[in-house]
Amino acid sequence: MSNTAKQRFADWYLSADLELTEDSQNKRIESIEELMKINDKLFWLDIIRIYLGIEVNDQENFDKFIGEFKNKDSIFPVSGFNNLHKTLAGILLCFRLEKPQEINKSISLAYLNSRFFGQFSSNLKIPVLAYCNASLKTWAIKERNIDLSERRTEIVDFGERMEEDTYVVDLEDQTFVTNAIIALVDKNRSLLEETNILWWLFGETSIILSEDFKKVGLPKICPIVARELFDLITFSVHPVRARNIVNKALILANSGKALSKDFTVFQTINSLTIDERKIVLGNYKSDSEFLPCLTALFKSLTFAEGADWTPALGGKLTGADFKKSMNLTSISYQILCELLLVKNLE
Amino acid sequence: MESGLQFKRCNQAGCTIHEDGVCLEDFDDPTQCPHFYLAEDEESDSQIDESEPKKKDVIELFDGEQLTLNNVKKVTYKYPTEVVYLIGEHDSGKTTILATLFEMFQMGPFFNYNFAGSYTQVGFERRCFYSRIESDRSVPDTERTKLLEFNFLHLALKTNPAAPETIHLLLSDISGEKFKRARNSSDEMRELSLMSRAKIVNYVIDGEKLAKPRLRFAAINEAKLFIQKALDVGVFDKNTKLNFIVSKWDLLNPIIDFNYQEHIENAFTRDFLQRLRALDFHKIAVRPFEITKEFELGHGLIKILNSWLVEDSPPLEAKEPASLVHERMINNYTA
Numbered sequence: 001m002s003n004t005a006k007q008r009f010a011d012w013y014l015s016a017d018l019e020l021t022e023d024s025q026n027k028r029i030e031s032i033e034e035l036m037k038i039n040d041k042l043f044w045l046d047i048i049r050i051y052l053g054i055e056v057n058d059q060e061n062f063d064k065f066i067g068e069f070k071n072k073d074s075i076f077p078v079s080g081f082n083n084l085h086k087t088l089a090g091i092l093l094c095f096r097l098e099k100p101q102e103i104n105k106s107i108s109l110a111y112l113n114s115r116f117f118g119q120f121s122s123n124l125k126i127p128v129l130a131y132c133n134a135s136l137k138t139w140a141i142k143e144r145n146i147d148l149s150e151r152r153t154e155i156v157d158f159g160e161r162m163e164e165d166t167y168v169v170d171l172e173d174q175t176f177v178t179n180a181i182i183a184l185v186d187k188n189r190s191l192l193e194e195t196n197i198l199w200w201l202f203g204e205t206s207i208i209l210s211e212d213f214k215k216v217g218l219p220k221i222c223p224i225v226a227r228e229l230f231d232l233i234t235f236s237v238h239p240v241r242a243r244n245i246v247n248k249a250l251i252l253a254n255s256g257k258a259l260s261k262d263f264t265v266f267q268t269i270n271s272l273t274i275d276e277r278k279i280v281l282g283n284y285k286s287d288s289e290f291l292p293c294l295t296a297l298f299k300s301l302t303f304a305e306g307a308d309w310t311p312a313l314g315g316k317l318t319g320a321d322f323k324k325s326m327n328l329t330s331i332s333y334q335i336l337c338e339l340l341l342v343k344n345l346e
Numbered sequence: 347m348e349s350g351l352q353f354k355r356c357n358q359a360g361c362t363i364h365e366d367g368v369c370l371e372d373f374d375d376p377t378q379c380p381h382f383y384l385a386e387d388e389e390s391d392s393q394i395d396e397s398e399p400k401k402k403d404v405i406e407l408f409d410g411e412q413l414t415l416n417n418v419k420k421v422t423y424k425y426p427t428e429v430v431y432l433i434g435e436h437d438s439g440k441t442t443i444l445a446t447l448f449e450m451f452q453m454g455p456f457f458n459y460n461f462a463g464s465y466t467q468v469g470f471e472r473r474c475f476y477s478r479i480e481s482d483r484s485v486p487d488t489e490r491t492k493l494l495e496f497n498f499l500h501l502a503l504k505t506n507p508a509a510p511e512t513i514h515l516l517l518s519d520i521s522g523e524k525f526k527r528a529r530n531s532s533d534e535m536r537e538l539s540l541m542s543r544a545k546i547v548n549y550v551i552d553g554e555k556l557a558k559p560r561l562r563f564a565a566i567n568e569a570k571l572f573i574q575k576a577l578d579v580g581v582f583d584k585n586t587k588l589n590f591i592v593s594k595w596d597l598l599n600p601i602i603d604f605n606y607q608e609h610i611e612n613a614f615t616r617d618f619l620q621r622l623r624a625l626d627f628h629k630i631a632v633r634p635f636e637i638t639k640e641f642e643l644g645h646g647l648i649k650i651l652n653s654w655l656v657e658d659s660p661p662l663e664a665k666e667p668a669s670l671v672h673e674r675m676i677n678n679y680t681a
Contacts, residue, residue, distance in 0.1 A: 016419075018418055019416070083425050
């Protein structure tokens with residue numbers, strides 16, 4: 001993405017309005033910049049809903065979104081113009097994701113999770129997907145890549161200053177020491193995460209079930225791998241190669257053979273006992289279009305083992321096909337991302 | 347609200363300029379309209395006739411005429427649309443393509459697609475009019491596109507009547523006069539810059555002219571000049587998908603002294619393909635001089651329609667160079 005979102009605004013906006021003047025472009029961008037100041041995760045989830053063309057959870061968020069455009073442009077159409085609103089929501093998401101902020105993790109995970117079953121349509125001319133992927137990758141690297149080599153030089157300098165007779169501890173040095181310690185702690189976390197994941201794979205044993213991956217078998221190992229990897233991750237987004245790690249664990253469960261058979265989410269969930277489902281689910285107790293697999297797990301708890309719980313999944317998950325065959329790695333990775341979204345929204 | 351902000355208002359009943367900026371009297375510049383005024387206060391609707399039904403009680407009906415650049419947003423605001431442009435000399439057959447396409451849908455599903463509505467049925471009908479009435483003309487004809495500004499015909503299609511998704515096309519046939527001016531002037535060509543964001547541009551060259559030795563190379567040169575100028579000015583670029591359509595193929599096909607492959611496909615590919623995203627060639631005879639088994643009504647139209655409807659793959663983004671961004675092996679791990 002070599003051009004900025006601002007530079008690409010016209011290209012994206014023209015999918016909803018062929019006649020874009022400089023004046024209206026400036027007004028739209030001003031409104032977008034105002035909306036970007038909002039730091040409410042639930043607001044941004046509703047922006048994703050607008051982009052996907054589904055009903056918002058909180059009408060106030062929709063009114064805030066439309067109201068900001070109307071503030072700058074009195075003739076901005078308010079209702080019944082879905083394509084325009086969807087287009088602006090998508091553009092707003094791209095603007096938001098371009099500037100690194102903590103809230104982008106939730107936005108990226110939510111949007112990516114919503115795409116799993118493909119029941120929502122969005123304007124593909126606006127590269128929200130690309131921005132989400134790039135944002136997650138940036139955060140995954142930023143959280144884990146802690147460069148201590150510069151700190152080492154600073155610590156050495158600090159040590160030399162402390163040896164001077166006239167040395168007095170000042171606020172700047174206190175801040176420096178605190179930040180250095182935090183960096184060490186984070187680096188340790190990063191190393192701990194790596195080591196644990198490596199030993200987990202090397203040991204080929206499920207922590208939750210206390211059984212070899214091979215003995216657990218497919219498809220049961222699929223949600224178990226997602227949960228266990230989630231528990232091993234010490235940061236708020238998964239490592240860059242998380243999908244590969246998941247795939248490796250599933251291959252180990254398949255006696256080292258490539259995964260040739262597909263399963264459905266329904267089969268995957270039904271392969272677990274009720275207690276096992278509760279362990280995978282953790283504290284999550286709701287339903288959301290951004291958490292389809294966890295919602296399915298939650299709803300399945302009220303049914304007997306082996307029963308068909310899919311009729312309970314109407315409403316927000318209408319159109320999602322839980323009996324569609326899929327690659328197990330995709331299902332497991334999806335569950336992992338949903339668990340991470342729950343963590344980020346807490 | 348910002349201070350100093352003014353709101354568009356109109357004294358005329360039924361004018362919606364305060365809602366969507368469109369003047370009932372069709373003035374591009376609403377300040378020219380005698381009924382127009384600016385209000386300081388958003389709430390001062392006193393000039394709006396209170397006896398008029400409220401907007402929410404009114405269902406807006408389109409008049410069915412072709413859409414202009416000013417009011418096409420009534421469709422684009424509501425639906426994701428793909429815009430398709432047809433350009434070429436006058437009488438090359440651009441409007442006939444649109445008229446015949448509409449006629450084919452009147453007869454039923456066409457090429458796996460069902461007609462799902464149009465906001466511009468009157469606009470389509472006007473284009474079909476001359477081809478339908480009984481007249482003294484011995485050859486079919488279509489009224490020449492009069493307007494020099496952009497105008498659009500809307501067509502909604504579905505793959506089957508129960509399909510949830512509707513494809514909305516906006517079809518614009520640019521007048522031959524506008525085309526001629528743009529070919530000769532960079533400034534006029536820049537006015538066609540809207541085409542740079544089209545899903546696909548269709549250049550229509552008159553097959554009847556190609557059939558005539560005295561006219562063929564002039565027609566080919568005019569086409570090359572136009573495409574060259576469009577590329578130079580930036581109206582066409584590496585994102586442009588161009589269909590090069592030879593119309594009236596039933597008249598050209600029997601001509602043996604014209605090497606279509608060399609003079610059209612090879613020549614245009616050589617000159618322009620590198621500078622475009624895609625360049626495809628079509629031979630059509632949508633309204634043949636004589637209907638035969640080889641040339642039925644709408645000949646070649648299916649392939650063109652398919653090119654308009656096929657899903658776009660996103661343009662290739664520059665790939666980031668691979669780099670070792672992590673110091674720990676696990677982060678470079680691949681299965």
